[in-house]
Amino acid sequence: MSAVVDLQPIAPASADELSSAACFHCGEPLNGSTLTARVRGRDEPVCCAGCLAVAELIASAGLDDFYRFRDTPSARPETDIDDVWTAYERPQVAERFLKRSGEISAVALLIEGLRCAACSWLIDKVLCRTPGVRRVDINAATAHAYVEFDAARINLGQLLRTIAQLGYRPYPASDDALARVHQEERRAGLKRLMLSAFGMMQVMMFAVAEYAAHLGGETIAPEMSRYFRLVSMLVATPVMVYAGRPFFINAWNSLRARTIGMDVPVSTALLLAFAASTWNTFVGHGEVYFDSVTMFVFFLTLGRFVEMTVRHRATGLTEALTRHLPATAHRVRDGIIEDVPTAALACGDVILVRTGETVPADGVIVDGETALDEALLTGESTPVRRTIDDNVAAGTLNVLAPIRVRVTALGERTLIAGIVALLQRAQAQKPAIALAADRAASKFLRYVLLAAGAVCATWLALDPTRAFPATLAVLVVACPCAFALAMPAALAAATSALARNGVLVARPDAIEALAKIDRVIFDKTGTLTRGDVQLERCLPLGTQSTEECLRIAVALESMSEHPIARAFAQVHSDASALPTVTDVRVVAGLGIEGCIDGRRYRIGRADFVAALRGTSVELHEQDATLATVVLGDETQALAQFTFSDALRDDAPQAIEALRALNIEAEILSGDVPAVVRRTAERCGIATFEARQSPEQKLARVQTLQATGATVAMIGDGINDAPVLGAANVSVAMGRGAALALAAADIVLVGEQLSALPRAIRTAQRTMRIARQNLIWSATYNFCALPLAAVGLVPPWLAAIGMSLSSVAVVLNAMRVGNAATPEKYARKSGNPRAASISRPRSATSSS
Amino acid sequence: MSILFILVPLSLVLVVFGAWAFFWAVGNGQFDDLETPAWEILVEERDKIEK
Numbered sequence: 001m002s003a004v005v006d007l008q009p010i011a012p013a014s015a016d017e018l019s020s021a022a023c024f025h026c027g028e029p030l031n032g033s034t035l036t037a038r039v040r041g042r043d044e045p046v047c048c049a050g051c052l053a054v055a056e057l058i059a060s061a062g063l064d065d066f067y068r069f070r071d072t073p074s075a076r077p078e079t080d081i082d083d084v085w086t087a088y089e090r091p092q093v094a095e096r097f098l099k100r101s102g103e104i105s106a107v108a109l110l111i112e113g114l115r116c117a118a119c120s121w122l123i124d125k126v127l128c129r130t131p132g133v134r135r136v137d138i139n140a141a142t143a144h145a146y147v148e149f150d151a152a153r154i155n156l157g158q159l160l161r162t163i164a165q166l167g168y169r170p171y172p173a174s175d176d177a178l179a180r181v182h183q184e185e186r187r188a189g190l191k192r193l194m195l196s197a198f199g200m201m202q203v204m205m206f207a208v209a210e211y212a213a214h215l216g217g218e219t220i221a222p223e224m225s226r227y228f229r230l231v232s233m234l235v236a237t238p239v240m241v242y243a244g245r246p247f248f249i250n251a252w253n254s255l256r257a258r259t260i261g262m263d264v265p266v267s268t269a270l271l272l273a274f275a276a277s278t279w280n281t282f283v284g285h286g287e288v289y290f291d292s293v294t295m296f297v298f299f300l301t302l303g304r305f306v307e308m309t310v311r312h313r314a315t316g317l318t319e320a321l322t323r324h325l326p327a328t329a330h331r332v333r334d335g336i337i338e339d340v341p342t343a344a345l346a347c348g349d350v351i352l353v354r355t356g357e358t359v360p361a362d363g364v365i366v367d368g369e370t371a372l373d374e375a376l377l378t379g380e381s382t383p384v385r386r387t388i389d390d391n392v393a394a395g396t397l398n399v400l401a402p403i404r405v406r407v408t409a410l411g412e413r414t415l416i417a418g419i420v421a422l423l424q425r426a427q428a429q430k431p432a433i434a435l436a437a438d439r440a441a442s443k444f445l446r447y448v449l450l451a452a453g454a455v456c457a458t459w460l461a462l463d464p465t466r467a468f469p470a471t472l473a474v475l476v477v478a479c480p481c482a483f484a485l486a487m488p489a490a491l492a493a494a495t496s497a498l499a500r501n502g503v504l505v506a507r508p509d510a511i512e513a514l515a516k517i518d519r520v521i522f523d524k525t526g527t528l529t530r531g532d533v534q535l536e537r538c539l540p541l542g543t544q545s546t547e548e549c550l551r552i553a554v555a556l557e558s559m560s561e562h563p564i565a566r567a568f569a570q571v572h573s574d575a576s577a578l579p580t581v582t583d584v585r586v587v588a589g590l591g592i593e594g595c596i597d598g599r600r601y602r603i604g605r606a607d608f609v610a611a612l613r614g615t616s617v618e619l620h621e622q623d624a625t626l627a628t629v630v631l632g633d634e635t636q637a638l639a640q641f642t643f644s645d646a647l648r649d650d651a652p653q654a655i656e657a658l659r660a661l662n663i664e665a666e667i668l669s670g671d672v673p674a675v676v677r678r679t680a681e682r683c684g685i686a687t688f689e690a691r692q693s694p695e696q697k698l699a700r701v702q703t704l705q706a707t708g709a710t711v712a713m714i715g716d717g718i719n720d721a722p723v724l725g726a727a728n729v730s731v732a733m734g735r736g737a738a739l740a741l742a743a744a745d746i747v748l749v750g751e752q753l754s755a756l757p758r759a760i761r762t763a764q765r766t767m768r769i770a771r772q773n774l775i776w777s778a779t780y781n782f783c784a785l786p787l788a789a790v791g792l793v794p795p796w797l798a799a800i801g802m803s804l805s806s807v808a809v810v811l812n813a814m815r816v817g818n819a820a821t822p823e824k825y826a827r828k829s830g831n832p833r834a835a836s837i838s839r840p841r842s843a844t845s846s847s
Numbered sequence: 848m849s850i851l852f853i854l855v856p857l858s859l860v861l862v863v864f865g866a867w868a869f870f871w872a873v874g875n876g877q878f879d880d881l882e883t884p885a886w887e888i889l890v891e892e893r894d895k896i897e898k
Contacts, residue, residue, distance in 0.1 A: 139880040187873050194869050198862055224848060231855055235862075 023047035089157030097172035199239035207291035269475035292799035368403035473788035477798040486773035489813035494766035510745035514763035529645035549639035657757035
């Protein structure tokens, strides 16, 4: 059961000078590289040949301003990236991504690694200089680019390669329909908003003249008054027809569906007021309400615009997920391997997935045995062994050996696509609490219409001249807009405030639940720890020195891509000083065997190593885990290496901050007791349970909930789906494994644990403000309704009151965002340690 | 006060012009990306795209 890995030559690093400085281009540690790039007349250190090439390309093109304006280091270029783009050079492949008009082709691209305006500037400049490119539009906020080019002079593959050579990864977007719809929606909303604002200001100008005269006890000359009314009507008409249209359409649709929506009384009031005002303008006497009408339309449009903006923001997330799949695959046909775009694959095709590559489609292994990092799907960062006839899922990472896979599902039908669809559904649904408010508002609306009818009838009997204004006032004043806005406004403000702090809310109900949390359960792997393994101790067992053992171990491990191997590489990065290893064999799940200077060594699990010298050892409990690795030769065991998972820097502070909020933390881990205890001690967590099965975790969560606790479960994926589902709130750490988002209600994007207590504070504040909003708007509606009914509120005052109540609700909701900065928390809690919580990277807000 | 009979229509003409200008700007994508252009003034325009 062994898989022999085809080895790739190790690139020699040029010298042994060790430097802790960072690469000029990508910001990663130099790892002893002495390469320099000449930029702006200075020799700048770079970490690899790829960065050197990019830095010199940028400098030689006279684009070195890039380094002055960027705010984050650039993505490290992938040196062997070139052949991937060849597939896109073929017209039949490029066709599906291109839109043609005459000889000009256009393509929409998603550019991974585009992080700031300087990046977009760089790509823009380089593309503009490329012959054949006609037009480039880059949006740094969404990482989208739109390129028009002359297909006769440059093809899609060359275009993509040009971008890739700069160190970015472009993906042609085959379907940007959603983005276009959003753009249209936003543009239309902006136009309506601006038109109603213009109209409102104009009409108000004339109305104020009348009111001012009225207050001063004077009268305006009758012909001037008629003139003002005529002009007001002229201005109000386009506002009604253009900006008010969506409300009338909504009202009409809801009436046809035999329901009463929010827009029914709104439209009724608007149409009544506008019709009466127009009539009165022409007959020359009676009240006009053009000011109320335009103001009403403006505030309603403003509310809809804010709501739309929040809705659009949520879609960036799902797009990021779909970007995770590789754009091309290696298809094997008649023994020939060719690179084709993933989209061109068909079910039944056999593809080759090399070591270190992401599986592009769901399938079954037909040849080879490997370990797959399925963190994307399961959240488990330890690679899982997969052999012939095992299923593999798109999006998983092949860490060990090349495999051949027969494709069984593609694109929409893959597991990962299903999970994305789930997430989209979650984003589309309204939170339960907002739905309840909607239902209450719609019930209230029916009473409003009845009340308006009753008021009208009563006044007609008492004093017919006052019937119309009173009815109008009731319709406007009683519109539960503020009530319906109360919850969504607070939740929207919280969602965006949280996003700025690196916390993504995937399920809208989560904010409500998060506010009530009094117990947080950590699933150890990847949450409290960083998830990358570090060499902790080297214990020599035989005759050779620690250094000598380490040298052999690093040389052997340099043949593998396993997490342990990467830990060894960190210890010893200078590849040229290593002894040469020959006759290498990598045995999946057990270890590595190889010859150095004529002696045969094995490194890996104790029993695997002992087998080389012909003995067998009993596996200790701890040896069976990843934590220990033994090195041995044909005669003896040489050394034992112990590994540990590094604790996240902010874990202790985060636990401390949670405690300040009266929230208990505990660990439920599947790991061995020793590891769990150590982690718990280092973080300051008193309650912990090791070696927990998912069933036990579930039972524990349910027991806690039975005692009245509200539980947040923090995992790194969906491997504990039932547990995450049972918890009141599930939180995932968004570590590259973007799909961990799928099952979680909340995702910590910046991998900052300290964002969690901040999120809880924000959630608590949000719910407090939402409650204030609900109480205030309900009070307003119930108090204003009787006043309007008895005729004490003129329609213009009703419009102001209704608008102001909505504005008050929105302004109050915005306080959620104001308080979301960490500095304020630190001051408020008076906790000196909380002050040291670093601010998460701002990169999340733009996505 | 009869000056108003001239000034008010004049102001309406201005409003119509303003609204038209705004509509044109929105339709032309001026409000689609409010982030990137802010940076562009910092960069020297050394090369124009060849048409």
